[in-house]
Amino acid sequence: MSDPHPARLPDREDKRTFLQKLAEFIHPGPDSTAELIETLAEAEENNIIGAESRVMLEGVIRMADMTAGEVMVPATRMDLVNIGDPYDVLMHGVINTAHSRFPVYDGERENIIGILMAKDLLKLQRAPELNIRALLRPAVFVPETKGLNDLLREFQGNRNHLAIVIDEFGRVAGLITIEDVLEQIVGEIEDEFDIAEDEGDIFALADRTYRVSGDTTIERVADAFGVKLTSTDPEDEFDTIGGLIAHEMGHVPKRGEHHTMAGLNFVVLHTKGGAVKWFKVSPVANDAG
Secondary structure: OOOOOOOOOOOOOOOOOHHHHHHHHHOOOOOOHHHHHHHHHHHHHOOOOOHHHHHHHHHHHHHOOOEHHHHOEEHHHOOOEEOOOOHHHHHHHHHHHOOOEEEEEOOOOOOEEEEEEHHHHHHHHHOOOOOHHHHOEOOOEEEOOOEHHHHHHHHHHOOOOEEEEEOOOOOEEEEEEHHHHHHHHHOOHHHHHOOOHHHOOEEEOOOOOEEEEOOOEHHHHHHHHOOOOOOOOOOOOOOEHHHHHHHHHOOOOOOOOEEEEOOEEEEEEEEEOOEEEEEEEEEOOOOOO
16 A cells, blocks of 8 residues: 655755855845846846846836736827728728827727727628728737736737736726837837937938938928929828828838838838838939949
């Protein structure tokens, strides 16, 4: 018969040396977030971890104390779709802002009834008899106090990567996307390309190409490169180069895609929320030489 009271397995052997135990006694581990971050900085200085790893680890630590209200896009800057707009108006707005997801409202902006995926609009072109309401996806609402850790888990657990943030009175305070949350860990993805506002939005690169912000006005780009930039549809008017290029391409541009226009080659360097943040622009090579 087996022993009903088997002997207890010995605890895992402590393989630390006496000097290691003494060092940990003299210098105990961090007991606060600030001390933990300082420890990470020391680890980088001692070449235990790299700078990028330290930044990401710090982001994870800091994110534990952050809420949706701290990183959301405020309601005043939200790009919304009015369910009552004609299809042409709706399509123009979607292309001009170049997001991939849009909160949709009915009547008042506070009355958000769902989320529209830009790609779903293609279904209307194939089947005009469809009601746009049938294309809407459920909107997810979260309070301003929602922790980013919990929100990230929810984003990962479902296919909704955008949430509407509401305040304590139940009013729309803003929106937040999974990209906004992840950037708290990895930092602003476009930091590599950021420049101060007073330094302009077009600047030269070492390889004789140019980096151009998607928010740059069409007139400024045209003047900078000495070209004429107009839409193939004279009835359409756009303010920014990002909106114009998206319209000419006929879809929301993705990183790495390119479009040739007015003798210039526009390569999408970075997008955020479906909008082009930066282009790499160069004259079209002349193969005739």
